[in-house]
Amino acid sequence: MDRTHRKKRNNKILGGGGVALALAVGGFMAATTLAGSAGAAEGGQTRAAVPAHAVTGYWQNFDNGATVQKLGDVQDGYDIIAVAFADSTATAGEIEFNLAPEVGYASEDDFKADIAAKQAAGKSVIISVGGELGNVTVNDSASAQKFADSTYALMQEYGFDGVDIDLEHGVNAQYMGEALKSLSEKAGDGLVLTMAPQTIDMQNTGTEYFKLALDVKDILTVVNMQYYNSGSMLGCDGNVYAQGTVDFLTGLACIQLENGLDADQVGIGVPASTSGAGSGYVDPKIVNDALDCLTKGENCGSFKPGKTYPQLRGAMTWSTNWDASNGDNWVNSVAPHVHELP
Numbered sequence: 001m002d003r004t005h006r007k008k009r010n011n012k013i014l015g016g017g018g019v020a021l022a023l024a025v026g027g028f029m030a031a032t033t034l035a036g037s038a039g040a041a042e043g044g045q046t047r048a049a050v051p052a053h054a055v056t057g058y059w060q061n062f063d064n065g066a067t068v069q070k071l072g073d074v075q076d077g078y079d080i081i082a083v084a085f086a087d088s089t090a091t092a093g094e095i096e097f098n099l100a101p102e103v104g105y106a107s108e109d110d111f112k113a114d115i116a117a118k119q120a121a122g123k124s125v126i127i128s129v130g131g132e133l134g135n136v137t138v139n140d141s142a143s144a145q146k147f148a149d150s151t152y153a154l155m156q157e158y159g160f161d162g163v164d165i166d167l168e169h170g171v172n173a174q175y176m177g178e179a180l181k182s183l184s185e186k187a188g189d190g191l192v193l194t195m196a197p198q199t200i201d202m203q204n205t206g207t208e209y210f211k212l213a214l215d216v217k218d219i220l221t222v223v224n225m226q227y228y229n230s231g232s233m234l235g236c237d238g239n240v241y242a243q244g245t246v247d248f249l250t251g252l253a254c255i256q257l258e259n260g261l262d263a264d265q266v267g268i269g270v271p272a273s274t275s276g277a278g279s280g281y282v283d284p285k286i287v288n289d290a291l292d293c294l295t296k297g298e299n300c301g302s303f304k305p306g307k308t309y310p311q312l313r314g315a316m317t318w319s320t321n322w323d324a325s326n327g328d329n330w331v332n333s334v335a336p337h338v339h340e341l342p
Contacts, residue, residue, distance in 0.1 A: 047161055047190045048122040053341045054079040055334065056194060056224050056267060056316035057323065058128065061085065063102040066275070066321035070104055071125070072114040074320045075328055077335030080194065080221075081118060082128040082164045084319070086154065088136045093143030093179070094150045095129055095136055097158065115159050124192045127154055130166035144175045148182035155187060162192030162221070165212075171201075173211035184219045195223045196269055196316070199230040199243075199252060205259050214260045223256060224267040224316030228280025235303060243280040247301040249290035253312075254305050257294075263311035270315070272323035272330040284333035287315055295341050314338040 057078040059071055074081050086095040105111045115125045129136055129151075138147050151163050163183065165176070184191050193216065201209035202225050213223050227249055232242045235251020236258055242248060249268050256266050270287055271277035293300035297308045315334050317323060323330045 047119065048124065050124055050192060050221055051079050051339070052264065052311070052313075053338050054222070054267075054314045055331070055338050056080040056082060056222070056269075056314070057272075057320040057331070058082045058084045058316075058318050060319050060321045061100045061103060063100075066319065067324035068103055069321055069324060070114060071111060072117060073324070074118070075323065075331045075335075076121070077331040077339075078123065078320060079314075080124045080126065080192065081320070082126050082194065083160070084128045085131050085134055085166075086127050086129045086136075086151075088134065089150075091146055092137045092139075093146035095127075095147065095154070096150065097127060097154055112158055119159065119161070124161040125159070126162040126164050126192050126194065127151070127158070127160045128164035128166055128196075130168055130196075132168060135167060135169045138176045138179050139172045140175060141178060144179035145182060147176070147179040148186065151179075151183055152186045161190065162187065162194070164194040164196060166196040168198060171208050171212055173208045173215060177212055177215040180216045180219065184216075191219060193219055193221050195220070196226055197223065198226050199233045201225075202252070202256055203234060204255070210256075210259070213256075213265075217261065217265070220261075220265050222265055222267045222313040222316075223261060224269040225252070225256070226269045226318075227252060227282075228269075228271050228277040230280055236305075237303060239303070241303070244282050244286075245301060246286050246289045246293065246299070247303045249282070249287070250293045250300060250305065251303045253290070253294055254303075257305075257309050257312075263309035264313045266309070267313045268315045270317055270330075272317040272319060273326035275325065276318050276322035284330055287334050288337040291315065291337060291341060310342045312341065314341070 055078050059074055059081050086097050089096055099108055099111050118125050138144050197209040201207050230243045232240050235241050236254035241251045271281045274281045289299035292298045295310045295312050315338055317330050
C-alpha cells in the first residue's frame with residue numbers, strides 16, 4: 001500500500017497501541033428488513049437486507065487530498081458503506097472509533113444521524129478495521145473476546161450494521177474466526193460481515209485470510225478482495241495475469257469461486273480513480289466486463305471461466321471520496337451495472 005495516499009491524523013499515534021487506521025490507497029432485491037444489532041433493535045430501528053448484487057464503498061474518516069465528505073454525502077449508488085477506520089487501543093484486540101474533526105461534523109450526534117439516514121435509505125453502514133497503516137492484534141481467546149466486545153459496543157453506540165476486516169499485516173484465522181463468531185452471536189442475523197484481503201492473501205485455501213473466510217462462511221456477507229497494488233498474480237487456471245486487465249479480475253475471482261466461497265460472497269475491489277491506488281486502477285468498463293464474464297460468460301478476455309456465477313455479489317471501491325474527486329465516474333458507471341446483474 002502507498003502511504004502517500006493517507007495523511008497521518010495529528011491526534012493519532014501511528015504504531016504501538018494507538019494506531020490511525022487506513023486502507024489501500026489505493027444488488028438488487030426488494031428492501032426487506034432484518035433485525036439488526038441489539039442496539040438498533042432497542043431503538044426500534046430495522047435494517048435493510050444487503051442487496052443480492054451490492055456495491056461497497058469505503059468512506060474516509062480523514063482528509064488525504066480526496067474530496068472530503070460527510071457520511072450523508074456518500075453517493076446513493078453505494079449499498080454498503082465501510083467507515084474507514086476504527087482505531088486500536090493499548091489493549092490487544094480492542095478497537096474504538098474517533099470521529100476526525102477534518103470531515104466537518106459539529107458533533108458525534110450529527111454523524112450518528114447520518115448513519116441512521118443512510119440506513120433508512122436502505123444502506124448498510126459498517127465499521128472497517130485495519131488498512132494500510134492500521135492493525136489490531138487478535139491472537140488468543142482473550143484478545144478475540146476483546147475484539148468481539150468492543151466491535152459490538154461500537155455497533156450499539158453508533159448503530160453500525162457490522163464490521164469489515166481489512167487486516168493487511170497478518171491475520172490469525174483461528175482467533176479472528178473465534179472473535180467474529182462471538183460478535184455474530186451478540187449481533188444476531190442482521191450482522192453485515194465483509195473482508196478486503198490483498199491478492200496474495202487469497203491465492204489458495206492455505207492462507208490465513210482464506211482459511212478465515214471459509215471458517216466464518218456461514219456469517220460472511222462478501223469478500224471484496226483488493227485487485228490492485230498487487231503486481232501480476234496466478235489465476236485459477238494456473239496462468240499469470242497482469243493487474244489492470246479483465247483477465248486479472250476474472251482469473252483471480254475464480255480462485256475464490258472454485259475453492260469454497262459462494263458466488264454471493266465474492267466481490268471485485270478496485271480503486272475509484274488513478275489517485276486512489278499506487279497501481280492497478282482499471283477503467284469502470286473493465287470492471288463491468290469482468291462482472292459480465294463471471295455472471296453471464298460475456299465480454300471475457302483470454303480467460304473464460306468454465307461456468308458462470310450469476311449470484312456474484314458485486315463490486316467495491318476505495319473510496320467514495322476518491323470517486324467524488326473523479327466526478328463520481330466509478331459509481332455512476334459500475335453501480336447501475338451491478339444492480340442490473342441477473
